[in-house]
Amino acid sequence: MDWQLGLRFKTQAAQWRYMTANTNPGSEMQGVAGLDADLANTLKLQEADVLRQQLETQLKHTPVELAGLDRRVAEEKAAIEEKRKALQHLEVQRKEIDSQLKAAEAQVRKFRTQQVEIRKNDEYQALTKQIETAETEIGAIETQELEQMMKIDEASAVLRLAETEHKRRMAELDGEIAHVRQREAQCKANLAAQTGAVETAAATVPPVWRRAYDTAKSRAKRAPFIVPVSDHRCGGCHLRVSNEVLEVARHGGKPVCCDSCGRIVYWQP
Ligand SMILES: [Zn+2]
Numbered sequence: 448m449d450w451q452l453g454l455r456f457k458t459q460a461a462q463w464r465y466m467t468a469n470t471n472p473g474s475e476m477q478g479v480a481g482l483d484a485d486l487a488n489t490l491k492l493q494e495a496d497v498l499r500q501q502l503e504t505q506l507k508h509t510p511v512e513l514a515g516l517d518r519r520v521a522e523e524k525a526a527i528e529e530k531r532k533a534l535q536h537l538e539v540q541r542k543e544i545d546s547q548l549k550a551a552e553a554q555v556r557k558f559r560t561q562q563v564e565i566r567k568n569d570e571y572q573a574l575t576k577q578i579e580t581a582e583t584e585i586g587a588i589e590t591q592e593l594e595q596m597m598k599i600d601e602a603s604a605v606l607r608l609a610e611t612e613h614k615r616r617m618a619e620l621d622g623e624i625a626h627v628r629q630r631e632a633q634c635k636a637n638l639a640a641q642t643g644a645v646e647t648a649a650a651t652v653p654p655v656w657r658r659a660y661d662t663a664k665s666r667a668k669r670a671p672f673i674v675p676v677s678d679h680r681c682g683g684c685h686l687r688v689s690n691e692v693l694e695v696a697r698h699g700g701k702p703v704c705c706d707s708c709g710r711i712v713y714w715q716p
Pocket residue numbers: 681682683684685686705706707708709710
């Protein structure tokens with residue numbers, strides 16, 4: 448058994464033993480033994496049934512946990528994808544700068560070729576000026592390209608770190624998902640076993656008590672569904688029970704319910 452779940456399972460069992468023990472003076476076995484046999488069996492049914500309900504609740508929570516983890520995986524992937532795209536964008540920009548540079552260099556080569564064929568001095572001077580302007584532009588583009596390369600280096604370093612961190616977190620999340628799935632499988636197995644235990648316990652309870660237990664469950668909603676009555680008060684809702692209810696509880700032998708919350712109440716001497 449997964450140790451955490453096992454621990455929880457045992458803790459719940461202990462809590463329930465404690466609650467049952469609390470409703471019966473002394474230890475569980477002595478308390479149950481001292482009670483009406485049908486009531487004692489119904490209390491055992493309750494113990495098994497509540498454990499089963501708790502396992503069902505745990506199992507219902509699993510999809511919520513898994514959905515939360517899936518969401519975190521998606522967020523992780525989106526975050527790293529954004530960083531990869533940012534680097535790609537910088538590289539596209541660098542290619543554009545490089546094209547501008549090549550175009551400017553081609554322009555200068557063209558001017559120089561033209562210059563060789565020119566005879567007129569003023570035309571020659573004009574071309575020299577154009578070449579100078581183009582070369583200044585080339586210098587500016589080269590600076591821009593250098594700056595862009597530095598940005599790319601920086602973004603690459605950031606991305607490398609982020610990729611390492613991303614891998615670590617993804618492994619962590621995968622581990623968490625595997626753990627939740629494993630726990631879910633264990634919980635399903637425990638639930639199947641506990642359902643069997645409820646059936647076994649229910650088989651010992653007479654129909655009249657079983658019906659009373661089911662009614663108490665549907666009315667009270669929250670466990671415990673069988674409580675002692677002490678000092679004229681219901682051990683579940685703590686309100687006063689009627690004299691009739693108190694009398695039946697004191698007499699024993701058949702189930703009786705709290706007038707207010709519907710729980711089965713029994714006399715605690
Ligand atoms: Zn009550």
